[in-house]
Amino acid sequence: MELDNIYFYIATIKAWKPLLSKDSYKEVLIESLRFLTQSGKLVVYGFVIMPNHFHIIWEMLELNGNELPHTSFMKFTSHVIFKDIKASNPGLLSDFKVLSVSRSHNIWMRHSLPIHLYSDKFILQKLTYIHNNPLQEHWRLAERPEDYKYSSARFYETGIDEFGILTHIKERT
Structure with missing residues (x-):
């Protein structure tokens, strides 16, 4: 990812384990x-x-030390969880064990997927996808997008950012 570009990003828990079912882990994210938003390192436009796993539309504004903010985010959340x-x-813990010289466990799957969003149409398409994700038949986490708490859908419906992270x-x- 590059600074000052908007990306649709997907990150998945290793082995698709439902760790993020636990609200306290959602709160870590x-x-x-x-x-990172209050520090001016990134902007969050939408998420679920x-x-x-999680989906997010974000823009990296400046480095967080020597790394891009998304790297800091992934490291920090992994460490806390x-x-x-x-x-x-x-x-x-055995579900997250890896054979690596640099670490013994991974919470997140390696090689998350960033997609550069180069047009307004593409951005709105991904935002709609994000907001409808909890409604998918295999999830059924809400009846309407704005009913699912851990999403930006309510912000786009009401204008109220209960998380303090959204633009x-x-x-x-």
Whole structure:
């Protein structure tokens, strides 16, 4: 990813484990996004946190130290979730074990998928997809997009950002 470009990004929990079913882990993601947006490192235009993955539309504004903000986000959230699993459910750790010189476990699958959003039409298409994700038949997490808490759909419906992380896409396009 490059600075000052809008991306649709998908990150998945290793082995598609439904770790993000736990609201406290969803809150870890929100808190990390809040820190990075309030620090002026990135802008979040839309998101949804699903049980085993998340989708986000974001723009990296400046480096966070020596790395892009999305890298900081992935590292931080992985660390906090790993630490909690280690303390509260160590039997689950084996699901995230990896053979690597640099780490013993991965919470996130490697090689998340960033897609550069180069047009307003493409941005709106992905935003609609994100907001409708919890309604898909195999999820059935809500009746309407704005009913699902861990999504930006309610923000786009009401204008209220209960997370303190969102910027309306029309401010950028």
